[in-house]
Structures are given as structure tokens and as C-alpha cells.
Amino acid sequence: MLENYAQNLIKPAYSDLQNQVNTLKTVSDNFLNTTNTDNLVALQNAWTNAYSSFQYANAYNFGIAGEQGLNKSLVEEVATFPASTSKIETAIANNTANFNDFNRDARGFLAIEYLIFDGSGNQQNIINTFSNTTRKNYLRDAISNLKNRIDIVASAWNGTYYNEFIQNTGTDVGSSTSQLYNEFIRSYETIKNLKLGIPLGKSLGQTQAEPQRAEAYYSGKSLDMIKLHFQAIENVWYGKSKDGVDGIGFKEYLESVEGGNALIASTENQLLVIKNQLNNIPNTPSLAVQIQTNPTPLENLHTELQRHTRFFKSDMSSLLGISITFSSGDGD
Structure with missing residues (x-):
């Protein structure tokens, strides 16, 4: 893997x-x-x-x-x-x-x-x-x-x-699998919490939307980057390269543990829901503009990203025996 x-x-x-x-x-x-x-x-x-x-x-x-x-x-x-x-x-x-x-x-x-x-x-x-x-x-x-x-x-x-990465086997804290898994989760939560949640005003302590805090605000490329980032996250899950080479990834790792196939099914069902939500949101006008003019689809997307967190985070961590070593600070 x-x-x-x-x-x-x-x-x-x-x-x-x-x-x-x-x-x-x-x-x-x-x-x-x-x-x-x-x-x-x-x-x-x-x-x-x-x-x-x-x-x-x-x-x-x-x-x-x-x-x-x-x-x-x-x-x-x-x-x-x-x-x-x-x-x-x-x-x-x-x-x-x-x-x-x-x-x-x-x-x-x-x-x-x-x-x-x-x-x-x-x-x-x-x-x-x-x-x-x-x-x-x-x-x-x-x-x-x-x-x-x-x-x-x-x-x-x-x-x-x-070679250091490949040879650093196991799942203990500091192992390559642990580092990869934790950064995979952090990266996913960056989409949910920072790229979407904060501009929508969903973060703890926010009282209103703050569209000016969107990623790539000045270029208007926020949604392009969110969609590419999500695709990259899916690739990590599948162990699939950007060019479509499908190797051993976290999905295959889960197939080897008890309860893994059920989690795979739940994960992939929810990934499809999120992907459909993303595909239904146009790249233009910008995220900042859409937050102000038509926020409902974005709020629905954020809700689905939240629903998915347990599959990537607590459930996957538990089944694979990999400790979560970072805090997202969002309570999930």
C-alpha cells in the first residue's frame, strides 16, 4: 500500500x-x-x-x-x-x-x-x-x-x-500509514471546515456568513479548488493516481479487517452523495457570490460533508487501529 x-x-x-x-x-x-x-x-x-x-x-x-x-x-x-x-x-x-x-x-x-x-x-x-x-x-x-x-x-x-516512507511500516504513531491517514483526514476536514464552513459562517463563534474568507477569493476560483481537492481526497481513499492507475489504498486496507466491507459501502454511498452535490453547484459565479445569492446548495453540501466525517474519521480509525493525532477543533 x-x-x-x-x-x-x-x-x-x-x-x-x-x-x-x-x-x-x-x-x-x-x-x-x-x-x-x-x-x-x-x-x-x-x-x-x-x-x-x-x-x-x-x-x-x-x-x-x-x-x-x-x-x-x-x-x-x-x-x-x-x-x-x-x-x-x-x-x-x-x-x-x-x-x-x-x-x-x-x-x-x-x-x-x-x-x-x-x-x-x-x-x-x-x-x-x-x-x-x-x-x-x-x-x-x-x-x-x-x-x-x-x-x-x-x-x-x-x-x-x-524509501524511508515505504519502509516505515506499522500503524503506530509516527508510522507512514499513521502520518498518511492523519493528513488525509486533515485534508478532508480542510474542505469541510475551512474552504466551505467558515465562508458559510458555520464555524464555532461565527454569527454570519463571511464570504470574503473563501479560498481563492480574488480569482473567483474557490469552487474549482474545492472540487479538485475533493477529487484528490477520493483518489487517496481508492489509492488511485491522478492518471487513473488504481492500486492498493485505504479501501483495500479496510477489506482485510472485520467490519471493513460495511464501512466501505457506507463511505462510498456518502462519497457519491457529496460528489452529486458538488456537480450540481456551478463553478461560476464565485463561491463568495453564491453564498450571498443562493447559499442553500452550499449549506446542503456542507451538511453532507459533516455526515461523512464519521466514516473517514472515527469509524475508519477504529477499524484500522490508527490513532488520530490531530484536532480539527470542530467537535466532529
Whole structure:
């Protein structure tokens, strides 16, 4: 099982992500050297491709991608949202950018998104902001920092960590299966709690919807990313690669334990319900707009994601004997 995940899901995910981020840097350099509409559109497309690729790596947030010293996990370092526009603008105004501090909401994919999209689609407004050399430097440095972080993880999977992961057998805390399972659950709950729950106002302490806290708010790509992320989660469940290579995954692991087939049936029935709900929600207008104009389908989707949590989390953990080592903080 571990070999299938490493060879067919994790390595290809990080390899594609690395390639897409390399392209993002090249296209960004072109834009910064020649700041015009054509190069801006190319940059926006490159960002979309790279962040779409990241959705397939989101669940593999362990090992070299986990916390390392003062660095948090890769997901926190490069995909914290919403971006803090005040921190970004202050750093640009004061020329005090620091991409290794604790301000993770001022770097990574979503900070870059804020700089190159404005939500209205007015490309000239964006181009005008880059008359500021300091803003150009911020974008250049943000992308370089993103590239460096992705390169470290991709290189590790192409090096010694690949065998370390496969050989770290068992289900104890710290084993590869435990790390993979826990990050799989965390990644699923990111969709439910952060990408959908908070914008809908469903989080503890919220009194109303906060659509401006959606992922990919400025590009309007929130729903695209949720759908790709959910597909990636399904792939982890099945042990299936992005290209359709179907190997041994958690589903097959459950087939080997008592009660596993019943849980598989419940899980797959509910996955189908969620997928149907997702397919019935259009990608446009944006998630933020739909929360304000037609929230019911989104609220129904959130309810179905909540219903599914027990299958991936408590039931699966119990049957496989894998401890849950993180807290989602949502009471599920």
C-alpha cells in the first residue's frame, strides 16, 4: 500500500506541482520584465494551474512537508488563507518583506493571488499597481520563496525520503500509514471546515456568513479548488493516481479487517452523495457570490460533508487501529 501511494500518488503530485511552480516563476519573470495585459493573463493562468496542482499534494503534508524547526507544515507555509491584505500592503509600502517570519498569511499561493487578481477582472487596474518597484519585488520574492519550499519537498521524495516512507511500516504513531491517514483526514476536514464552513459562517463563534474568507477569493476560483481537492481526497481513499492507475489504498486496507466491507459501502454511498452535490453547484459565479445569492446548495453540501466525517474519521480509525493525532477543533 505504501509503495503504491509513494510511487503513483505522492511523487507524481509533488513532481507536477514543482513543474507548475517552475512555470509560474518563468511566466512571472516575463510579466515583471514586460508588464502588459497578455503577460498578466499568462501569469494568472500559470497561478491557476499551479494552485490546481497543489490540491493533489494537499494530503501529503508530512515528513519533509511537515513541521521543520521554525517552519510550519507546507500547507500552512504556502496555502494559508485568507491572505492578509493589510500585512502585504504594509510590507510593500515599507519595503519590509520577510517570507520566513510568522506572517504565513502574507506569503504563498494566496498572497500571490491577491497581487495578480483583483476580483473585478479589471486587468488594467492590476497592471497599474505594478508601476511600484517594491510591489514587483514582493511578487518576485513571494514566488521565489514558494518555489524554494516546493523544491525542498519534491527533491526529498525523489531522494532518500521515498524509501524511508515505504519502509516505515506499522500503524503506530509516527508510522507512514499513521502520518498518511492523519493528513488525509486533515485534508478532508480542510474542505469541510475551512474552504466551505467558515465562508458559510458555520464555524464555532461565527454569527454570519463571511464570504470574503473563501479560498481563492480574488480569482473567483474557490469552487474549482474545492472540487479538485475533493477529487484528490477520493483518489487517496481508492489509492488511485491522478492518471487513473488504481492500486492498493485505504479501501483495500479496510477489506482485510472485520467490519471493513460495511464501512466501505457506507463511505462510498456518502462519497457519491457529496460528489452529486458538488456537480450540481456551478463553478461560476464565485463561491463568495453564491453564498450571498443562493447559499442553500452550499449549506446542503456542507451538511453532507459533516455526515461523512464519521466514516473517514472515527469509524475508519477504529477499524484500522490508527490513532488520530490531530484536532480539527470542530467537535466532529
